[in-house]
Amino acid sequence: MPTLTRIESYADELKSIRWDIHAHPEIGFEEERTSEVVATLLTSWGIAVHRGIGKTGVVGVLEGKLGAGRSIGLRADMDALPMQETADVPYKSTIDGKFHGCGHDGHTTMLLGAARYLSETRDFAGRVVFIFQPAEEGLGGARAMLAEKLFEQFPCDEIYGLHNSPYLDAGKISIRTGPSMAGADFFDIKVKGHGSHGANPQASKDPIIVANALVQALQTIVSRNTSPLESAVVSVTQFHSGSAYNVIPQEATLAGTIRTFSSEVGDMVRNRMRTIAAGLAASFDVEIEVDIRNIFDVLVNHESQTEALKQAAFDIVGEDNVSTMKNPVMGSEDFADMLRVVPGSYCWIGHSGNMPLHNPGFILGDDILPVGASLLARVVERQLAA
Numbered sequence: 001m002p003t004l005t006r007i008e009s010y011a012d013e014l015k016s017i018r019w020d021i022h023a024h025p026e027i028g029f030e031e032e033r034t035s036e037v038v039a040t041l042l043t044s045w046g047i048a049v050h051r052g053i054g055k056t057g058v059v060g061v062l063e064g065k066l067g068a069g070r071s072i073g074l075r076a077d078m079d080a081l082p083m084q085e086t087a088d089v090p091y092k093s094t095i096d097g098k099f100h101g102c103g104h105d106g107h108t109t110m111l112l113g114a115a116r117y118l119s120e121t122r123d124f125a126g127r128v129v130f131i132f133q134p135a136e137e138g139l140g141g142a143r144a145m146l147a148e149k150l151f152e153q154f155p156c157d158e159i160y161g162l163h164n165s166p167y168l169d170a171g172k173i174s175i176r177t178g179p180s181m182a183g184a185d186f187f188d189i190k191v192k193g194h195g196s197h198g199a200n201p202q203a204s205k206d207p208i209i210v211a212n213a214l215v216q217a218l219q220t221i222v223s224r225n226t227s228p229l230e231s232a233v234v235s236v237t238q239f240h241s242g243s244a245y246n247v248i249p250q251e252a253t254l255a256g257t258i259r260t261f262s263s264e265v266g267d268m269v270r271n272r273m274r275t276i277a278a279g280l281a282a283s284f285d286v287e288i289e290v291d292i293r294n295i296f297d298v299l300v301n302h303e304s305q306t307e308a309l310k311q312a313a314f315d316i317v318g319e320d321n322v323s324t325m326k327n328p329v330m331g332s333e334d335f336a337d338m339l340r341v342v343p344g345s346y347c348w349i350g351h352s353g354n355m356p357l358h359n360p361g362f363i364l365g366d367d368i369l370p371v372g373a374s375l376l377a378r379v380v381e382r383q384l385a386a
Helices: 004-010 011-023 032-044 104-121 141-147 205-219 218-224 265-285 303-317 335-339 368-383
Strands: 048-053 059-063 070-078 127-133 158-165 173-175 178-181 183-192 232-241 251-260 287-296 299-301 322-324 344-350
Touching: 004 011, 004 104, 004 368, 011 032, 011 104, 011 368, 032 048, 032 059, 032 104, 032 127, 048 368, 059 104, 059 141, 070 104, 070 178, 070 335, 070 368, 104 127, 104 158, 104 368, 127 141, 141 335, 158 303, 158 335, 173 303, 178 183, 183 205, 183 265, 205 218, 205 232, 205 251, 205 265, 218 232, 218 265, 251 265, 265 287, 299 335, 299 344, 303 322, 303 344, 303 368, 335 344, 344 368
Parallel strands: 070 127, 070 158, 158 344, 173 322
Antiparallel strands: 048 059, 059 127, 173 344, 178 299, 183 251, 183 287, 232 251
């Protein structure tokens, strides 16, 4: 496995890069320092660099030495989460309230490792486009890059990405064809009632009562409107109202997320939410405003590219360490937006960390860095063989 061997030789340097990015986390569309690190390294390796794609995104372009050919895109996300890190590690976040709790520092480092290797060898025909994307964590970084004509400026015939997984054994790779990660909407609902003294509830139109009824009613969408053969999630994750013990408030607000695996189910859920809200507004004589925003599309892996990624994974970790994921996951990923434009595939790589993603104690195992870098490099060499 020459790819793994060569990249393994600078595994310590990859670890240093990740530790540096981890210690200086930046949330979506604020990745100025991270973009500078990425651009500087790519330039030092002789890769043409384009900055400011999707505000803080970076794109590197590299031509192979074996002549003309197709173009492969490789993508990694760069943003951290707005949360406090609790793990006691030597490279702990130096910025309060910001933390790479999803491992995007590792994804960025893995793509840098693949870029270095491919720049040194250039053993392929065609072109590689290295896409370092900002703002994956629900802020629309992929859509921002697409809005700025990412694939018109840097055409790709296919595209690949990956994510770390503390839920897989270290060195294991999991992949799936077809719908693999859920589409996601975020919603905000405002109930406008009529406030009063807490001792005189008859003078109010209590928004807390209405909002509570709405929370309960929204749960019937999955249990009574969604086919048992389909999957959907409607989660109310925020409920805000009131400011005093003796005041019935004027308003209550709810917020949460919807997860589905098809546009038809997604449309049904959104329509039912609005219908239920309108019905309760009429029943209680209040106003209810519903704002539902699509944040992530369903991530659909294309068959041909998934097979190509699987074969590359066989080369790197061996067939026994590559599995087909049986069921899609309810988590979401905005690489889905790129896959709607360019055929490609996305996989998961296990590592030695044992805390879940988005946990304040999450630790990314550095053992994953050369594996992910090797996988990305190998799929390029396979797909762009002379």
